[in-house]
Amino acid sequence: MASLPSIPGELASADVASGVVRLTVREELYPLDAVFAAAFTFIKDCWVVVDRADAAHWAIALTPKTAGANAELLEQWVGGFANELLACAYRHRLAKDHRATVEAVTAAALAGALGPPSLDELEDFDFSNEAFEDPLGIAMSWEDKYGKKAKAGDAAPAGSTDDDDGGAP
């Protein structure tokens, strides 16, 4: 592997004979999603491998699909990848910082697309009187749940927990 003329050797190197260029980028700067996004833009023209170089760096290998790669061409691939990676990292940040807004807008815009339930769905509804588990007493009336203070010795109503009077004497 040889270094490329205008690119620091610790960032990229090229094997001109094999037509492959290898890059290493810092993980703290470039999240994996951004590396994948940038790498994806090269799949038409290159064979692409993304791997971990070490604990702090990603490694990317680009091998142009067409034969006859020279140092100049490989250097262009490196430059192109670097620019795309920067753009992808920025887009990644934008998407991450504004994800909640985008999701809120989309959800509000599409609300109602499902429409009201149809008769088919009504047919599937369980109209039986079978009891179901209700450990929190959600289906109970207020009176059943909180209404009458239990006399001493009475069993506490289902679902009630502590003394509703807040422990007053």
Next chain:
Amino acid sequence: MRLAPLGELATRHAVAFRFRAIGDRVLVTNPEGRWLVLTADEFDAYTRDRVPADSPLHARLAGANFLADHYDLRAAVEMVRARKRFVHHGPNLHMAVVTLRCNETCVYCHASRADMDAVHTDMTREVAEQTVDFIFKTTSPFVTIEFQGGEPLVNFPVVQHLIEYALDKNRAAKKQLEFTMVSNLAMMDDAKLEYLLSKKVQLCTSIDGPAPLHDKQRVLPMASSYDHASRWIKRINDAYAAAGLDPTLYHVEALLTTTRATLPQWKEVVDTYVALGCRALFLRPIDPFGFAAKTGPKLEYPRREYLEFYRRAVDYMIELHGRGTEILERYAAIFLTKILGGVDPNFLDVRWPAGAGLGALAYGYDGRIFTCDEGRMLDAMGDDAFAIGHVATSKYRDVVGHETVRAVTIASNLDATPDCVDCTYQPYCGVPPSHSYKTQGTIFGRMRESALCEVYKGIQDYLFEKLATGDAATRATLERWTTHRPREHFLQDGATGSPGPGTKPVAPRP
């Protein structure tokens, strides 16, 4: 386009915008599809959060909803809702293949036509009725039944029966019903035309360019297919005019299939369409379906050459338009309606989620149901991946909720598609999963390698270049191409209100 070092790029002041170089400027789009073209310096200031609050640029950014502090949530919601209005309805376009038989032999036939003696590929009256019964189960209040083939005029009695049966059924259903027919017109005669006009069937045909090119690609034994098509186009247009219909709105639509031989003839193609009285030209690249899968090596071309062809042809159309000739390019009109109009014309091949199953269904001559016409074409090639039922036995909800429909819906979600999720054109785009499946072997297309993605990106690059740098007359022409004038004459009696949410413009299948 230049970006500052990552550490100097700000995000909190902005929205989740996307960006792309357009010449020496930068196009930015926001999630709801509003856009601005910025100079390099403006883009630099925006990305570094260095736009003075009292500057014109700040006003532009705020006005187009690009600033977090001024973000108009309600406006964003309304625009996304307008762009996705088609998800609120069920399938409205229903393509009925009434026969595979065809009298013409096209070098690229996408429909895998059958010979004229293959009568077993004719739809029967019984299947036609079952097809209509199934169509009217759609939850959509808008129904367009499109007759396709093969050549639908070959099985004209069943076309008539299907129309009569549908009209009868619609007396109770009261859908907003329309009929369209895609025909090469060579088997048209006076009686058929009189019937089709009386039933308000919208007619569409194929024109591949000047007569020599058209006849070479669309072979009609012992005759000129161009002569037949052009003669009937004129007859039909004259009939519309005689009925008092506005000829600028009511005329035969035609469609082009671009082959390698078409590319140098961009001017002749446009001139041919203008001479035939067509107001729209759809510069479609060749598809990989049907016979084209085999003849592709002779007909195909690099998509960059297609995009050169496209630019030359559309430049010429803009020039003609400026001189008073009404002609538009259909792809441009579709994208511009989204870009300038803020709504989606619901062209099923350029939307997301995809129209397959959700917006359209295709019905084979034998009653089998497919998510889309391309799915039916693939089936004819021996791959039934997009077959989702049969009109005689399937329940509507089982078809529309079929696992294949769900799969293509997920696969066509550009918010979850690599590359598309970051693409500046994401609000306006969409690639049919059937195309990715045929060309790449997966419904989850790899867009960087997709010929269709290359075409769509190239067209939108061209349009934004024109919008950014074109003169006032050019921009006015592009604005005018977004004008939608409903053809209410084609609505069946009893239908009320404005036409439906739009359909894929009738697409002739050779």
